[in-house]
Amino acid sequence: MHKGELKERALSMVPLTSHYKLMIEEYSEDKIVMFSWANEQQDESMTVELDCTGNLIYLSIEKNDSVSEADSLSIDEKRKSAEQFLLSHYPSALEDLTFSKAKELSRVERFLF
Structure with missing residues (x-):
């Protein structure tokens, strides 16, 4: 998948609001891509790791509830x-x-x- 498609795939997996900003967009040599968004005002984050074909490897949703x-x-x-x-x-x-x-x-x- 292309970078844009991988990002769209990651976005489809997490419930982001406009308060979240993309903090990390990393494409590693071992064909793993990581996106991490943060809501710094509430100390919350969401991280998605995918392989190069868009398969989910890791998902973390850190809420400050x-x-x-x-x-x-x-x-x-x-x-x-x-x-x-x-x-x-x-x-x-x-x-x-x-x-x-x-x-x-x-x-x-x-x-x-």
Whole structure:
């Protein structure tokens, strides 16, 4: 994919408002592209890493919410939400990937497939 197409692909994965500004747009030699946006007023950021064909490698959404609606969800509900996100961008992903484990980080869970 061309640089512009990769950026559009990344933008389609994160809910950006006009308060977010592009801080990093990096194309590495190992064919990984990273985009990072920040809302410096609220100390929030969103980062997307894609391979050169536009496949998602990494996604991080850092919100400065003191109470998140996700806090009230069970681990199973959070996992289902992660799977819905995955399927919205890769409809056949769960045909090739299986859930491996959940890893609890500070205030968030990471799901590995």
